[in-house]
Amino acid sequence: MERLPPLNAIKAFEVAARAGSFTLAASELGVSSAAVSQQIRNLETWFGKQLFVRTGNRITLTDAGHAIYPQTARALGDIAAIGQRMLEGGLRTRLVVSVPFSLAELWLAPRLAALLDAFPHMAIDVRAEDDPIDLMRQNVDLRISYGDYHYPGLRMIRLVHDDVLPVCAPEFWHRHGNGDPGLTDLHESLFIHTNWGPNYASHPTWADWFAACGASRSPDPSHGRRVGLSSLAIASARLGLGIALGQRVMAQADLEAGRLIALSTVSVRLGHPYCAFMPPAKADRADVAALVGLLVKTAPAT
Amino acid sequence: MERLPPLNAIKAFEVAARAGSFTLAASELGVSSAAVSQQIRNLETWFGKQLFVRTGNRITLTDAGHAIYPQTARALGDIAAIGQRMLEGGLRTRLVVSVPFSLAELWLAPRLAALLDAFPHMAIDVRAEDDPIDLMRQNVDLRISYGDYHYPGLRMIRLVHDDVLPVCAPEFWHRHGNGDPGLTDLHESLFIHTNWGPNYASHPTWADWFAACGASRSPDPSHGRRVGLSSLAIASARLGLGIALGQRVMAQADLEAGRLIALSTVSVRLGHPYCAFMPPAKADRADVAALVGLLVKTAPAT
DNA sequence: CGACCGACCAAGAAAATCTTATGGAGCTTG
DNA sequence: CAAGCTCCATAAGATTTTCTTGGTCGGTCG
Numbered sequence: 121m122e123r124l125p126p127l128n129a130i131k132a133f134e135v136a137a138r139a140g141s142f143t144l145a146a147s148e149l150g151v152s153s154a155a156v157s158q159q160i161r162n163l164e165t166w167f168g169k170q171l172f173v174r175t176g177n178r179i180t181l182t183d184a185g186h187a188i189y190p191q192t193a194r195a196l197g198d199i200a201a202i203g204q205r206m207l208e209g210g211l212r213t214r215l216v217v218s219v220p221f222s223l224a225e226l227w228l229a230p231r232l233a234a235l236l237d238a239f240p241h242m243a244i245d246v247r248a249e250d251d252p253i254d255l256m257r258q259n260v261d262l263r264i265s266y267g268d269y270h271y272p273g274l275r276m277i278r279l280v281h282d283d284v285l286p287v288c289a290p291e292f293w294h295r296h297g298n299g300d301p302g303l304t305d306l307h308e309s310l311f312i313h314t315n316w317g318p319n320y321a322s323h324p325t326w327a328d329w330f331a332a333c334g335a336s337r338s339p340d341p342s343h344g345r346r347v348g349l350s351s352l353a354i355a356s357a358r359l360g361l362g363i364a365l366g367q368r369v370m371a372q373a374d375l376e377a378g379r380l381i382a383l384s385t386v387s388v389r390l391g392h393p394y395c396a397f398m399p400p401a402k403a404d405r406a407d408v409a410a411l412v413g414l415l416v417k418t419a420p421a422t
Numbered sequence: 423m424e425r426l427p428p429l430n431a432i433k434a435f436e437v438a439a440r441a442g443s444f445t446l447a448a449s450e451l452g453v454s455s456a457a458v459s460q461q462i463r464n465l466e467t468w469f470g471k472q473l474f475v476r477t478g479n480r481i482t483l484t485d486a487g488h489a490i491y492p493q494t495a496r497a498l499g500d501i502a503a504i505g506q507r508m509l510e511g512g513l514r515t516r517l518v519v520s521v522p523f524s525l526a527e528l529w530l531a532p533r534l535a536a537l538l539d540a541f542p543h544m545a546i547d548v549r550a551e552d553d554p555i556d557l558m559r560q561n562v563d564l565r566i567s568y569g570d571y572h573y574p575g576l577r578m579i580r581l582v583h584d585d586v587l588p589v590c591a592p593e594f595w596h597r598h599g600n601g602d603p604g605l606t607d608l609h610e611s612l613f614i615h616t617n618w619g620p621n622y623a624s625h626p627t628w629a630d631w632f633a634a635c636g637a638s639r640s641p642d643p644s645h646g647r648r649v650g651l652s653s654l655a656i657a658s659a660r661l662g663l664g665i666a667l668g669q670r671v672m673a674q675a676d677l678e679a680g681r682l683i684a685l686s687t688v689s690v691r692l693g694h695p696y697c698a699f700m701p702p703a704k705a706d707r708a709d710v711a712a713l714v715g716l717l718v719k720t721a722p723a724t
Numbered sequence: 725c726g727a728c729c730g731a732c733c734a735a736g737a738a739a740a741t742c743t744t745a746t747g748g749a750g751c752t753t754g
Numbered sequence: 755c756a757a758g759c760t761c762c763a764t765a766a767g768a769t770t771t772t773c774t775t776g777g778t779c780g781g782t783c784g
Contacts, residue, residue: 443761443762444761444762445760445761445762455761455762456762456763456764458762459762459763459764460763460764463763476761476762476763478761478762479759479760479761479762480760480761480762481761481762
């Protein structure tokens with residue numbers, strides 16, 4: 121004894137009945153019109169009754185379809201409302217954002233500043249932590265991570281596909297530079313190497329950058345300075361400690377302010393983009409949407 | 423911007439919350455407990471909130487789960503009710519049964535008589551028609567067909583896997599018989615051949631029956647009588663026109679009444695069972711359920 | 725009358741779902 | 755207190771559902 125009609129077919133029916141067209145319904149649902157057609161037919165054979173009359177290329181609700189439409193719309197509306205209630209449930213309007221350590225200061229902070237300009241009363245928690253993290257357990261509304269692996273069930277939005285380029289402080293270049301954009305003759309000890317940690321095997325190194333230049337040089341990481349965080353490489357370069365292979369998004373502000381200079385136009389793309397992850401239900405929250413919108417907008421065109 | 427939580431996960435949640443156990447919920451849903459576990463987790467990541475607390479091998483609703491349960495139950499109940507309304511919609515309580523020509527008289531009719539004994543006021547339409555038929559267009563509530571091909575979306579119930587055996591009228595055997603259960607010496611013209619029609623290539627013939635006996639004989643269908651309907655073969659045999667390879671379910675009554683005699687205990691199974699098909703929603707109708715129940719009950723154990 | 729639009733259909737592709745098998749945590753029992 | 759049970763979690767692979775693609779047909783509009 122079957123009990124419940126196929127729920128996704130009910131959903132398709134509700135949209136199609138409202139839209140008055142399978143094609144429109146399809147675009148609302150983000151699928152092809154054939155898919156809607158099939159779902160509707162599925163429901164019709166379940167009931168053993170036609171729900172639409174097909175007159176050539178147009179559809180109209182049958183009496184039976186008319187009879188059940190309001191109920192379907194109401195029931196689905198109720199279910200949609202469940203998601204909303206869930207969001208307000210905790211009566212906590214604090215927005216919790218989690219970012220990797222490296223992005224917190226040089227990338228997220230300035231953007232958050234812009235957001236707070238627009239919404240001065242928004243309560244935001246920023247948590248700096250490295251993967252892996254569990255959104256649910258730690259009550260995180262929005263997580264920024266490196267990599268576009270599609271975690272099952274989480275909504276993902278690509279933010280920026282960054283690249284790295286050699287940067288250093290102007291004084292440093294004044295003192296040590298030789299004017300060669302190929303950086304071929306510089307002493308090995310002048311380079312800052314970033315150790316990305318075990319989780320980030322795909323990050324570019326100085327060897328990658330020189331290879332992109334067509335040079336065979338590859339400064340030995342055992343000489344020179346080494347830092348364990350990409351934002352720290354930028355900071356070190358800014359302080360005149362050497363030439364860093366810095367991520368553009370992190371160096372941007374310093375470059376514009378003249379605290380850093382780019383030593384070449386050659387850059388190497390990172391293996392993956394930075395992405396935002398969130399539980400799908402939270403994508404509807406105004407504050408989450410605002411922040412994601414801002415982050416996407418301020419991303420350089422990829 | 424996603425809008426609706428995954429509906430099947432909602433369904434799983436409703437059942438699990440009501441049952442208080444994933445395992446029980448799983449058996450109610452007819453799936454494995456792992457499936458329920460996954461669906462629940464799916465919903466939890468969608469909301470970004472736990473719905474159950476897992477304490478070892480036991481589960482309890484969280485506050486959030488408690489908060490949404492009533493809504494889910496109500497919404498799903500509404501959707502289930504849609505199916506019910508659909509059934510009563512036409513205010514027609516007439517039960518429409520469709521059977522192949524061959525089954526109408528000798529198989530369905532006596533069973534319907536039994537049903538009407540029990541429910542004298544039941545209004546029944548019997549339609550005799552061969553495949554293919556379209557349940558929906560022709561407003562058929564229950565279709566009996568040969569073959570257990572699972573039509574997509576229709577509920578199917580196997581009724582009886584019939585076999586054929588040689589039968590004839592007692593007087594006929596008295597006149598022409600030779601006492602040999604192998605029927606080896608009978609003249610070819612005494613056999614009645616059934617032409618099952620183009621759709622039924624798998625039906626057994628006299629050749630199959632003799633092969634089952636281990637005999638090499640195979641009466642030439644160009645001699646003897648030929649009929650185009652299996653029930654007509656039974657009727658012809660009853661009238662003394664020859665020896666038919668009759669289906670047991672059709673000959674049953676005549677055999678018991680002595681109007682036909684079985685000439686052998688050797689029988690050949692049909693290629694497929696007879697099955698009942700119906701739109702899933704109609705399986706809930708009391709009259710449909712009653713008829714199906716009766717048909718299943720009166721089927722000989724297979 | 726011809727071009728376009730929208731629904732249908734069938735086949736293959738893609739994705740969601742389920743099963744199986746395994747492991748662990750907490751009861752219950754001897 | 756340990757052994758055995760039950761029940762949930764998890765991962766990998768299988769299965770089934772769902773979706774897309776490409777093509778056809780009927781109807782409508784210019």
